[in-house]
Amino acid sequence: MNAERSGGSDEEDRDHCIWRTGNGRKLRRGAGCRGAWSGRGGLRRARFSDQPADVSFCRGSYRLRPELPATPGAECVGRVAAVGAGVTQVRPGDLVVNMQRENWVQRRCVRGEDAIPVAAGLDLAQAAMLRINPATALLLLEDHVTLAPGDWVIQDVANSAVGRHLIVLAKARGIRTVNVVRRDDVAGNCGRSAPMSC
Numbered sequence: 001m002n003a004e005r006s007g008g009s010d011e012e013d014r015d016h017c018i019w020r021t022g023n024g025r026k027l028r029r030g031a032g033c034r035g036a037w038s039g040r041g042g043l044r045r046a047r048f049s050d051q052p053a054d055v056s057f058c059r060g061s062y063r064l065r066p067e068l069p070a071t072p073g074a075e076c077v078g079r080v081a082a083v084g085a086g087v088t089q090v091r092p093g094d095l096v097v098n099m100q101r102e103n104w105v106q107r108r109c110v111r112g113e114d115a116i117p118v119a120a121g122l123d124l125a126q127a128a129m130l131r132i133n134p135a136t137a138l139l140l141l142e143d144h145v146t147l148a149p150g151d152w153v154i155q156d157v158a159n160s161a162v163g164r165h166l167i168v169l170a171k172a173r174g175i176r177t178v179n180v181v182r183r184d185d186v187a188g189n190c191g192r193s194a195p196m197s198c
Helices: 010-015 052-059 133-142 161-172 184-190
Strands: 018-020 026-029 040-048 076-083 095-098 107-111 115-117 152-155 176-181
Touching: 040 095, 133 161, 152 161, 161 176, 176 184
Parallel strands: 152 176
Antiparallel strands: 018 026, 040 076, 040 107, 076 095, 095 115
């Protein structure tokens, strides 16, 4: 987890449309940012996660293969530094999750609708991982069959991030889980859910 905070003035954030690496080296100009501020906001990245998908992206083995140079980073949380005309759902200082990729940057220009506010007191490390794994677990519980309290769900790879989120979300809904893991040494990662080991 990268804990570095980015700096910069509001003026820099408003005019800043060059995406930068952690060391400040320019990578490429952000498409459509400069001169198209309406409907956009400047985001100072507070934390980002490093998912296995990000590692695969960097290796060139992920399903997305953008034109190079490209910026990795599926998830992040940041603070809104400035907003353009027409952005009403967030304001400067709000903690937000960016719904787009290319988040391993210090600052970036994002569309207003892609900045989703999160609770101000939320732990930044947790907020940085909010977009993918918890949402996937929720979809697994809601999109396939209608589940009621007392129903059972069985899942494989229950020690994964998605699996652990599924356990917590299911428990909150009164849904029971059977959690299969592939190795005995990771069974404890699932909490008190009494996982089965295969």
